Amino acid sequence: MLLSGHGASRGNALGRARVRLPHALEVAEQRIAPAKIEAELERLHVAVEAARGEMHELRQRLHGALNQEVGEFLDLHALLLDDPELLFGLDELIRSGPYSAGYALRVQRDRLAKVFDGMDDAYLKSRMDDLDHVIGRIHAFLQKRPPDVKGMAGEILICDNIAPSELAQLQAHGVVGIVTAGGSALSHSAILARSLHLPLIVNVPNVLQKVADGDVLIMDGSDGTVTINPQAQDLRDYRVRLREHAREQRELGRLRTKPSRTRDNVDIALLANAESSEDVTQAHALGAHGLGLYRTEFLFLQRNELPDEQEQFETYRDAALGMSGRPVTIRTLDLGADKADRTGLTLSNEENPALGLRGVRLSLARPKVADTQLRAILRASAYGKLRILIPMVSTREEILAVRRRLARQAELLRAEGHEVAEHIPFGAMIEVPAAAIALESFIDLVD
Numbered sequence: 001m002l003l004s005g006h007g008a009s010r011g012n013a014l015g016r017a018r019v020r021l022p023h024a025l026e027v028a029e030q031r032i033a034p035a036k037i038e039a040e041l042e043r044l045h046v047a048v049e050a051a052r053g054e055m056h057e058l059r060q061r062l063h064g065a066l067n068q069e070v071g072e073f074l075d076l077h078a079l080l081l082d083d084p085e086l087l088f089g090l091d092e093l094i095r096s097g098p099y100s101a102g103y104a105l106r107v108q109r110d111r112l113a114k115v116f117d118g119m120d121d122a123y124l125k126s127r128m129d130d131l132d133h134v135i136g137r138i139h140a141f142l143q144k145r146p147p148d149v150k151g152m153a154g155e156i157l158i159c160d161n162i163a164p165s166e167l168a169q170l171q172a173h174g175v176v177g178i179v180t181a182g183g184s185a186l187s188h189s190a191i192l193a194r195s196l197h198l199p200l201i202v203n204v205p206n207v208l209q210k211v212a213d214g215d216v217l218i219m220d221g222s223d224g225t226v227t228i229n230p231q232a233q234d235l236r237d238y239r240v241r242l243r244e245h246a247r248e249q250r251e252l253g254r255l256r257t258k259p260s261r262t263r264d265n266v267d268i269a270l271l272a273n274a275e276s277s278e279d280v281t282q283a284h285a286l287g288a289h290g291l292g293l294y295r296t297e298f299l300f301l302q303r304n305e306l307p308d309e310q311e312q313f314e315t316y317r318d319a320a321l322g323m324s325g326r327p328v329t330i331r332t333l334d335l336g337a338d339k340a341d342r343t344g345l346t347l348s349n350e351e352n353p354a355l356g357l358r359g360v361r362l363s364l365a366r367p368k369v370a371d372t373q374l375r376a377i378l379r380a381s382a383y384g385k386l387r388i389l390i391p392m393v394s395t396r397e398e399i400l401a402v403r404r405r406l407a408r409q410a411e412l413l414r415a416e417g418h419e420v421a422e423h424i425p426f427g428a429m430i431e432v433p434a435a436a437i438a439l440e441s442f443i444d445l446v447d
Contacts, residue, residue: 003211005204007224008185009193012245013177014238017215018152020159021208027139030100037098044090044101047141052081054137076188077163080134086112102142109135133163156219158211162200164188171198177219179226181207186301195278201226256287271327277315280322290327293389294319296373297335306369312376320384327385329427330377332402333369334359334391359392359429364401374402374409381421387447393428393435396442403445 032040055078080086086108093104109132116128153174161182162170167189170178176199183202184190193200199221211217211228218227218238227234260268271292272283283291299307299315307315319328335358363370380386390402403426410420425447430436 001210001228003204003207003226003228005179005201005207005224005226006185007200007221008183008187008190008202009196009198009200009221011177011197011199011221012238012241013156013199013217013219013221014235015154015156015176015217017158017211017213017217018155018175019208019211019213020157027100027102027106030103032094032098032100034098037095040094040098040101041091043142044094044104044138047101047138048081048087050141051134051137052078055081076130077134080131081138086131086134102139105135105139105142130163133166156217158207160208162189164192167192167196167198167200171196177201177217177221179204179207179211179217179219181205191276194276252286260289271329274319277318277322280319284323284326288323288326290323290329290385291319292329294328294330296331296333300333300335306372309372309376309379312373313379316377316380316386317383320380320386323384325384327387329387329389331389331391331429332360332363332373332377335362360390360394360398360402361392363390364398367405370402370405371409374406375413378406378410378413378420378424379418381424382419386421387425387427389427389429391429392432393430393442394432395434395438396445399428399442399445 089108089111090101090104093099093107094101097104099107112131113128116131152170155175156177156179157170157175158179159181161180162178167178178193178198179201181204185202187202190200190202199219201219201221201224204224204226207226211226216229218230218234219225230238260270262268269289270287271290272279272286272288273293273295274280274283274291275295275298280291280294294316296312296315299312316328316330319330357365363373374388377386377388388406390399393399406424406426413420426445428435428442428446430439
């Protein structure tokens with residue numbers, strides 16, 4: 001049987017399924033004697049501290065393996081364990097009931113769930129998953145039976161959803177892949193899975209009903225397919241794919257340091273696409289001659305606030321340094337209503353978001369956002385060979401408007417004492433029909 005979902009992290013895996021069904025925190029109402037209140041509070045605080053310690057240990061174990069923004073995803077759960085609204089409410093329930101710590105945990109969880117359910121923002125609603133995971137960790141330590149992941153080496157986890165901190169823990173204990181019924185390729189967990197090179201397939205319909213514990217699975221994180229109890233031919237095909245991939249990597253490794261030159265001595269530049277620091281590191285390691293397209297949307301997605309100039313500068317600077325002097329083409333923001341924007345930049349009700357207020361049109365409509373990004377790129381230009389690429393261009397006037405803003409910000413930065421490259425190559429993406437038709441009218445404005 002073949003199931004299909006969305007590949008969120010590339011890679012192949014073969015292993016037995018470990019199915020984990022979603023479960024609510026079902027704890028019967030239990031009152032305690034007033035004399036036991038302090039002991040019950042102590043029991044709760046010990047469990048919370050144990051969950052904190054577990055999170056700290058995981059963060060330390062992965063220190064250096066993750067970049068800053070991915071590490072911050074793990075820190076989110078650590079912050080939830082210090083949330084005063086969660087902890088104060090638990091203490092009050094134990095004192096006022098007086099209730100057992102387990103029942104207080106359930107009541108407080110249900111209260112917070114109502115708050116999350118009332119939110120209009122779908123992304124904020126989904127943060128209840130993070131809270132559920134944290135509450136589940138506290139409850140496990142209350143019961144003195146934290147989930148044992150040590151016996152999952154070589155297995156593929158099948159679950160409803162996965163939290164970033166849990167995913168990292170599972171990978172550290174040898175889980176070879178994860179398949180979820182829900183989730184998104186833009187989620188924190190998906191980003192972390194790619195960083196850990198752990199195959200992840202999300203949004204697979206009915207996977208919890210169709211896969212049983214112990215089923216043998218083949219998962220392909222590239223095309224999002226899961227084969228249940230593969231036949232002999234499926235296994236042979238899988239092993240052939242692995243051997244071919246390994247052989248291909250060895251051959252490519254031998255070519256890594258050789259010049260990319262045709263037989264008639266024409267040099268060909270091979271450049272990579274990137275949208276994260278992991279991509280930059282991999283592109284450099286694989287011998288890319290530069291970054292032909294460095295997308296910047298990831299800085300604006302999955303967050304409520306806009307990235308400031310310093311954060312963007314550090315990101316672009318690190319990309320320039322990471323490519324060791326090779327050219328890096330930074331595409332300015334191409335965010336539209338078709339992407340998961342929660343910053344309020346884009347319109348949510350456009351009939352055709354693919355050709356709506358996005359790309360250069362969005363930048364010109366939000367000049368402060370555009371200036372912040374341009375300033376960050378200009379400052380980073382002192383650290384490497386940066387180039388600027390403007391998306392969704394339609395007219396000559398749009399290019400002129402951006403170039404004027406760029407020149408003005410470069411002048412201001414130099415006056416402020418910042419070093420800015422004398423010349424930054426400037427380009428436009430030809431992806432709108434109008435641009436292709438009007439190309440000759442503005443080709444003199446681009447490099």
